Amino acid sequence: MSFQELKERALAEWDAFSACGRPRVLVGAGTCGRAAGAEDIIQAVNSHLAGRGLNADVRQVGCLGLCYAEPLVELSGPAMPRVLYGGLEPDRVPALLDDFFGRGELREDCALAVMDGAAAGGIPAFHELPMLRGQVRIVLRNCGLVDPDSILHYVARGGYAGLARALQMAPEQVIEEVNRSGLRGRGGVGFPTGRKWESVRLAAGEPKYVVANAEEGEAGTFKDRMLIEGDPHLLLEGMLIAGYAVGASRGIIFVQANYGLCAERLRRAIDAAEKQGLCGRRILGSGFSFALSVYNALGGYVCGEETALLECLEGRRAIPRAKPPFPAQEGLEGQPTVINNVETLAGVPAILLHGAPSYRARGTEGSPGTKLFSLSGDLKRPGTVEFPLGVTLRQLIFEASGGMPEGRRFRAVLVGGPTGGYVPESYLDLPLDFDSLAPIDAMMGSGAIVVTDDRTCILDSVIHAARFLADESCGKCAPCRLGTQQMVRILHRITTGSGRPGDPDLLTELAATLKRSALCGLGQAAGNPVVGSLRHFRAEYQSHIEQALCPAGVCRLRAARST
């Protein structure tokens, strides 16, 4: 079957799905939805519909990013709008289904949004929800709207057309297109993707590999999980294009140990793509062959470091290698290897489909495009959002996520996970991109935004991150193995009331030593939380050290010492 024929079949399937000729129930059943009870909802829906003898189309879809309102259910049917309901309990499902399908009532009282078109009956339109306003959904374009197990849905919405276009170009032209788009790696460092591909293309050696890094070990980040669960084919298409561009024959998706649903959905997606001739041998009738597989990781933060990841894939302890040589020259089994973050690869199909200029039209000069942000912590509306780079933390925290819960005050935001930095209120208006936070000792990283309110002790949060890094240090290089433990010891004495006046300077020196001498990113960045918090919250250190007082009342300090 040619791509054109596949596309026609897909459009027919999508039209039937969208027409809602019979009652249709979509349940957000990503990991977030399941954590909020989506499986019980599905059971309640199925048993009630069976009891009523209704022939309905019930599907599990990915996450819309509105984690705060999970579990989410979208109802629609003949002559009914598509209405999204949030925060459902299984015992309220029967009444809702009867009202909606039986009596044609929209149930404004528990409706969250109308999915298609304008507001109706007092229910706001989806894109007018406060969390959606200002978002530009390019990589999230399908999440929560399509059946992730249906390759036809993906194709109907423009999927694999980027690959089809790439296959008509020379590989060098594909790399040139990605270069012109300005796409930078979404894993945290922001290395230009096109340049990485170029060096793999030019590197000597066959076979070459493409590895998608879906380790996402950075606590507070969950965008890759959401992306894969909601739209697995998007990642596959990005990998196929990367494979064609660099001349690779095999792609491996390295999936975090706790992401069982991701691995499951990816395996099904690969099977479906193979059946349609979209991966495997002679893809879409071209001379390009590319095999895809999923690797279940075994746990360990350091596995997200690209060379440690390769060690794991080769069956050894995940201990980072010294660089150079870089994976682009000597990667998996010594062969040239592209390693890209999931979100990076997911950004590629749109670049090929719509061209580099349209991608560049979003974002900032130095950091084009959109970026996913995982919003969590003390927020009214935690979830995942996609904004053009250059968005401010204030927009993310106070507009998209609605700010703090009632009665709480903003304290700090931890940006970039356990190796990120703390940003106080005074810097919330800085535009976010790959470089903008460096001057204030923070970094955007993979886009983890963990917000803390006035009940949080910054030092408690810092020692939590330090303990995590000391646990996860692989032990290969002395600066990281010993330095992270030393950091915990100093922070421990500060948070238990035995801090010494010289401790802040000692911590600063330790962080600088780590940055200079540790082998990999984990160790080099291990001092970031300390440096960032010392810069913006030094008073908090001082009250712990000098008065043995925890302003938030979190640390168990011994009674104030008499001086």
Next chain:
Amino acid sequence: MLKYAKFFWGQGMMDQLKEIFSRHSGQQSDLIPILQDIQAVLGYIPAEAMEETARFLNVPESAVYGVATFYAQFYLTRQGRHRVRVCRGTACHVRGSKRIMEAVRKKLGIKPGQTTQDYRFTLERVDCFGSCALGPVVVIDGKLYGRMTPQKACRLLERLQ
């Protein structure tokens, strides 16, 4: 209990290991898949199985032990029937997962990484499930429970006791 009984028979375990080894070619890169297979059958990786694996792959026992102890997903002791995992990632920490861990520890009478004497529960701390927006999160036997409180977590455990 059958699978544990088999293991204690000794010869039963050897037969199972031989069966597992027969599925692999004996290259060093088979190490992790072999350990995964052993754990899938026995529920954990006993020392004797590591010795046999080293012999099969012709590598030092320390190499096998090194890999088995490196990754969080390998268990070196017999595990409980129910695996209770409390997320202690950054976002869950901010939302109070420390109190949940304390409550679960008290309820089960064990520390993270330990198994109750009756082999009913194993308690584990995990650093992030990627469900931060629903934190704090507890995972019991692979099923995720979001927006936990110490009370809710204890009630979930009571259902299993």
